[in-house]
Amino acid sequence: MLTQVGGGYVARVGVGQPVKEYYLLADTGSQINWLQCLPCDGCSSVSRSVFDPSGSSSYSLLSCASQECASLGENRNCQADPCMFITSYGDRSTVEGEFATETVSFGSSGSVDKVAIGCGHTNQRGGASGILGLGGTPVSFPSQIQATSFSYCLVDRDSGKSSTLEFNTAPPGDSVLVPLIINRRIEVFYYVELTGITINGEQVPIPASAYQIGQDGSGGIIVDSGTTITELPAQVYNSVRDTFVKYAQALTRTSGYDDGLVNFDTCYDLSSNPTDGYPTMSLDFSGGKTLPLRPANYLSRVDTSGKHCLAFTVTTQPMSILGNIQQQGMRVTYDLANKMIGFSPNQC
Structure with a gap:
């Protein structure tokens, strides 16, 4: 559980x-x-x-x-x-x-x-x-x-619910399957080729230099259940943020948030629980695979007043991280035998 x-x-x-x-x-x-x-x-x-x-x-x-x-x-x-x-x-x-x-x-x-x-x-x-x-x-x-595979479902924050951690089960049939890249120099991590983030139909490309693993084992993008916020190179983050702000004008912008552990510069007042005005967002992987995200996957509540912030941040490290907020509400399957990672929305 x-x-x-x-x-x-x-x-x-x-x-x-x-x-x-x-x-x-x-x-x-x-x-x-x-x-x-x-x-x-x-x-x-x-x-x-x-x-x-x-x-x-x-x-x-x-x-x-x-x-x-x-x-x-x-x-x-x-x-x-x-x-x-x-x-x-x-x-x-x-x-x-x-x-x-x-x-x-x-x-x-x-x-x-x-x-x-x-x-x-x-x-x-x-x-x-x-x-x-x-x-x-x-x-x-x-x-x-x-284990030939394992999978988990990450329930939404503050839902009060629980889900399962499973071993040796096949990915659900509706999974978005992307190649699991192995880094022979750093074998602990599970890498994917995240090539872009699309917001309201406009793609923010991620350069190959960010998602490809260097000869020395540095760089790349990993899927990490133990990291909360997705971490991107500054140039990519800035483009994602600016594109999001452009398409989120129907939402009420508010001040940023910094608790000493994480610093968000793009936040919104959602205390009125708006039902529309949210941009669409998807993650784009190599091979033309696309994973649609819900607002809960890209806006994270940071306090009790209804402030939500764009759940991406800048990394100062060569390696980028796809954090667990972007994995909420879906079953993520690590098919170790076939070297694939599957993302299946609405399977919790």
């Missing part, structure tokens, strides 16, 4: 024997599965969200010589047994601790033994109890269970 919390989506995951449930952020941009563990420095103050490895009969530490430890790559932090991991995130938070195997389950769907999972004793990342790593490396959860 997936539930929207803050800017991300968490999966309810059973860990250990006897089983206890924890809420882990479902993140296609991460390879390591981890949860906060006792004893813990900087963990959530909610004691039930902290895993106690001493209370689980199936918890087993991994050695530095283990294949699982070697699979951590740059996240391996091994001086002597047991295997240790360390990882950091875009918000500059870090987590470190032991790497072990444990039994993992999803409700009545059964359990999987000996899943490699991090036990985070030093945690500088708030929010969820940990992360369910859905990325493309051998140590990620889909790889460990040898």
